[in-house]
Amino acid sequence: MQQDGGFDKLWKKPQFTSRLLSIIWDEGHCVSKWAGFRPEYKEVGHLRFLIPRSIPFVIVSVTLPPAVLSDVMHTLQVLPGKVTVIRRSNDRPNIHLVVREMKYSMSSFMDLAFLIKENWKPGDRPPPKFLIFFDSIADAVEAAKFLRGRLPLEYRHKIKWFNSEMSSAFKEGEAESLKTGKIWGLCCTDSFGMGLDLSGILLVIQWRSTCDMCTLWQRLGRAARALHLTARGLFLVEPKRFDANISKTKHVWPVWHQTNQARHTATIESGHIMTGLLS
Numbered sequence: 001m002q003q004d005g006g007f008d009k010l011w012k013k014p015q016f017t018s019r020l021l022s023i024i025w026d027e028g029h030c031v032s033k034w035a036g037f038r039p040e041y042k043e044v045g046h047l048r049f050l051i052p053r054s055i056p057f058v059i060v061s062v063t064l065p066p067a068v069l070s071d072v073m074h075t076l077q078v079l080p081g082k083v084t085v086i087r088r089s090n091d092r093p094n095i096h097l098v099v100r101e102m103k104y105s106m107s108s109f110m111d112l113a114f115l116i117k118e119n120w121k122p123g124d125r126p127p128p129k130f131l132i133f134f135d136s137i138a139d140a141v142e143a144a145k146f147l148r149g150r151l152p153l154e155y156r157h158k159i160k161w162f163n164s165e166m167s168s169a170f171k172e173g174e175a176e177s178l179k180t181g182k183i184w185g186l187c188c189t190d191s192f193g194m195g196l197d198l199s200g201i202l203l204v205i206q207w208r209s210t211c212d213m214c215t216l217w218q219r220l221g222r223a224a225r226a227l228h229l230t231a232r233g234l235f236l237v238e239p240k241r242f243d244a245n246i247s248k249t250k251h252v253w254p255v256w257h258q259t260n261q262a263r264h265t266a267t268i269e270s271g272h273i274m275t276g277l278l279s
Contacts, residue, residue, distance in 0.1 A: 008050065011047065011050035011051055012050060012258070015258065017050075017051050017052070019138050020051065020055050021055070022055060022056045022057070022185075023055060023056075023057050023058070024057075024058045024060065025057060025058065025059045025076070026060050027060070027061055028059035028060055028061040028064065028268065028272075029062075029064055029214055029218075030063040031059075031071075031075050031076065032068045032071040032072050033068065033214060033215065035075070039050075041075070042075065044075065044076060045076050047073045047076075048076060048077035048078075049077070050055040055217075056080060057076055059078075062090045062217065062218065063214035065213075065214065065215075068214060069085070074216075075155065088249075090217070093222075094222055094229060095204075095221070095223050095232070095233050096217060096219070096230070096232050096233070097233045097235070098229070098232060098234045099235045099237055100235065100237070102232060102236050102237055102238055102239060104206075104239060106208065106238070107142075109143045109146040112132065112143060112147060113150065115127045115147060115185070115199060116147055116150040117150075120150060120151055120155075121152065122152065122155070124162060126184050127184055128202035128203045129178065129181070129184060129185060129202050129203070130184065130185035130203040130204070131186055131188055131192065131203075131205070131219075131223075132186070132187045132188065132205040132207055133189070133192075133204070133205065133206050133219045134187065134188070134189055134207045134208075134212055135210040136210075137161075137163045137164070137189060139207065140161045140162070140187040140189055141161045142161075143207065144159055144160060144186075144187040147159045147185075147187070156216055157183065158183050159183065159184055159185055159186075159187070160177075161187045161188065161189050162174055162187070162189070162191060162192050163188065163189045164189065164191040166191070167241075169226055171192075174186065175192070175198065176197060178201075180202065185261075192222075193225065197225055198222070198225060199226040200226075200229070201222055201223050201224070201225070202229065202230075202231045203223065203231060203232050204219060204222050204223040204231070205235075205236060206220065206233075206234070206235045206236070207217055207236055208238060209227065209235075209237050209238060209241050216235070220233035220235075256267070
C-alpha cells in the first residue's frame with residue numbers, strides 16, 4: 001500500500017474498482033496493534049484516496065476498544081460522522097479464566113511443569129491440547145525444550161515451538177498435527193493466532209504479563225472454538241504484578257472489564273489481586 005507501490009496501478013484501474021462492493025478489514029485491530037513492527041500497516045490509509053468514498057470499509061475484530069478503534073479509523077481515513085459502529089459481546093462463557101502467580105524463576109520455566117508430571121511414562125495421561133503464548137521467540141523455544149525434557153525421548157516430538165522464523169509449510173503442517181492430535185501442544189508467538197481456527201484446544205496459557213489486554217484476549221480466545229467444549233485460559237503472572245495489600249475478597253472485574261466490556265470474572269489462585277496490567 002506504499003505510495004507508488006505495485007498496488008497503486010491496480011487500485012487506479014476503473015475496470016477493477018468498479019467491481020468492488022466493499023473492502024473488509026478482518027482482524028482490524030492489527031492496523032493499530034501491529035503497526036509498530038509491521039510499518040506497512042501505517043500506509044494502508046492511502047487506499048482511501050485511491051478508491052471512491054462510495055466503496056465502504058468494513059472493520060471487524062473481537063478487540064476494538066475505543067482507543068484502538070479511534071486509531072484504526074484515523075489510519076484508514078474513516079470519517080467519524082460517516083461510520084456505523086455495531087458492538088456485540090465478546091463474552092466466552094465456555095473459557096474459564098485463571099490468573100496464577102508465578103512461583104519459580106522465569107528462566108527455569110518450572111511454572112509450566114504441571115503440564116507434564118514428573119517421571120511421565122507411556123500410558124500416563126497426556127496433557128490437554130494446549131497453546132502457550134510468549135512474546136519472545138527465545139522464551140518459546142526454551143520453554144518447549146524444558147517440557148520436552150520431561151518426556152521420554154520417543155515422545156519429545158509431541159511438543160513443538162512455533163514462530164515467525166518457521167516456513168509457511170512447516171507452520172501449516174504443525175497446525176494440522178495439533179488439530180489431528182499428532183502433537184499435544186505448541187509454545188508459540190502471535191504467528192500461530194492469525195488465520196487459524198482450531199476447535200479442540202482445551203488450554204491456552206499466557207506466559208508473563210508482557211502483552212496488552214487486546215492481545216491477551218485474542219490469545220485466550222484460541223481456546224474452545226466450539227460451543228460444546230469447555231476450556232481454560234491460564235494467565236501466569238510475575239509476582240511483582242500482584243498487590244498483597246488489596247483485600248482478598250475484592251472482585252477482579254476492573255482487570256477484565258477493559259477488554260471490550262466482556263462479562264468475565266477470573267480466579268486468582270494466589271489470593272491476591274493483580275494490578276498494573278492494563279496497557
